[in-house]
Amino acid sequence: MKYQREQQNLRIPGPVPCPPEVIDAQTRPLIDHRSEEFAHMLKSIVRRLKRIFLTENDVFILTSSGTGALEASLVNTLSPGDKILAVVTGFFGQRYSDMAKALLIDVQELQFEWGRDVDIEILRKTLVAHPDIKAVLVTHNETSTGVTNDLESISRVVKKEFGKLLLVDAVSSLGSVELKTDEWECDVVVAGSQKGLLTPPGLAVISFSESAWCAYEKCCMPKYYNDLGLFRTFMALGQTAFTPAISLLYALDKALELILSEGLVSFIDMQREQAFMIRSKVRLLGMELLAEDRCASHSVTAVKVPKNVDADDLVDLLREEFGIVVGRGQGRLKGKLFRVGHIGKVPEQEIQDLVVGLSSALTRVISK
């Protein structure tokens, strides 16, 4: 699989550079989204997505950012006033929680230090203390800290021990980090097109279990555009409820073909090895990583900067002088770290350029 060579070395956690075939697929002539031809493509994309989610649950494609599908995970299972537990390990976990509050859901937050993963024992105690909780929100891979939470263990507690609905933000994990939707009994799993699915941004995907459908039948959150009941009705006809982003579907179709022809397991293994290499190279420069190795993400690495350095200065310098675009720290981590995205295959030359650029930029920022 080859990747689009950018003028910039785009190393943010998303959007990620896409394979050139994926980019080019966007230029296919537009077709009628109520045609047989479209239905054939949509069904094929959904079949392939299920092989990425590792699920037999329903899978739907939304014309929206990942955030739109996160909202769909809530409005299709919960009602205003329902009590839920939001497990927060960083900026995006907090945002998922804030979204639930904006939707008038009664949110109990379980906060962990940003940079740490979920402590399973504390999660268990919290669920014991709050028996009225209906659902648990978890961020699988916390993009702001470069931490992957142990979703398998979390699920064992949430599902097997307590039988709660499990809603998973997998925006930066699906396709990039191991995620077994059915084996781990995840009721709702949400991802965006622009990360592990190697597609330009603008589409989101969501898997929805039988238990989630039971919750759907009972819930009364006002909704229309995100109403998965409408999606299900139209999907039976091989259609989307509303005019879809057809050119992005062409791109997603091509990206899924590439990923599955390489094999999901080897695609994820490759990214794991690549992440090990990037982390070790960054450490060799004398920089510390935010996450412990045990829970370090294979899709994004958060790198701490020396105390007297503003990480944003480093980010600016990398961009201006070296054409390398990395992510800034978010929320309370702003200025304290930068984030290197490495979803998909990163060409060796780009990794080398990154290390050289980082080394030079760091020296210059420190001596400034």
Add this chain to the structure above:
Amino acid sequence: MKYQREQQNLRIPGPVPCPPEVIDAQTRPLIDHRSEEFAHMLKSIVRRLKRIFLTENDVFILTSSGTGALEASLVNTLSPGDKILAVVTGFFGQRYSDMAKALLIDVQELQFEWGRDVDIEILRKTLVAHPDIKAVLVTHNETSTGVTNDLESISRVVKKEFGKLLLVDAVSSLGSVELKTDEWECDVVVAGSQKGLLTPPGLAVISFSESAWCAYEKCCMPKYYNDLGLFRTFMALGQTAFTPAISLLYALDKALELILSEGLVSFIDMQREQAFMIRSKVRLLGMELLAEDRCASHSVTAVKVPKNVDADDLVDLLREEFGIVVGRGQGRLKGKLFRVGHIGKVPEQEIQDLVVGLSSALTRVISK
């Protein structure tokens, strides 16, 4: 302006064939949506969109179908239980009304026969009879019937006489049919990328007046992804609240450049003349149009079929034998008519092919 030549002659009311430069723009390398470069592009697109909307109101771009932005028009101005008037002249007017009901808004419907436009006197009487109405929903151009409602006169009643909030579905009119947002005092105007903006589907645009912001401050509909308050905060930084469909923004940027370099007025004039020509050619085949000339849409023409003909048979034949894709009748009009979309410049050869195809197909369907 040249247009993408499809293998199919795509003559549905949307998505519309896009100029090749617009299609190609999607392949530009993806960039960081939190960068200066992105901010520059976003601000430029919004400036140009204001020249299409003819407004100084806020304009935002949503990563969603037009339907998502229609939902935004409701959740940002209304609360559950608020009473509104939904003016329905066809399938899409009904859908806008149904959406409001799904959002638990108290909807008073004003129904007109499908194929007719809004009767201003009846609208006035309805507003007199229901003084507790907060907002009025209007479909500017009803895609299902090929009727353009007289928005200027409607606004005069709704705004000048009654001072209600005016929410306009302009999905199939903006860029294609005259629409003066500020002069006609439209509070909220919604459109999709895939029609008069000559861009692939996946983006929606919305204009939002000062009065709409006043309603926003008071309303309490649960929302997050569509919360225009978040959009406003991020727009001040030249950003979108959530990861946007970057490649579609590239396309929209290019399409706006093409439309404005031709001039909005002459672009719309051209479509008006083209619509006249298409209507007269269809009539020469002995077919009747659903809409009266007085209110006939310049973006889509609904054509009635002889009584003993199933319009869907004609649509199938046109597609299979002639490679011409037209729209079917929707809702209660299913099987009774077909719809020819003619947004943007339709190449003369395609119009000729359409007329020849229609003539042959009609003969064959009748003699079947």
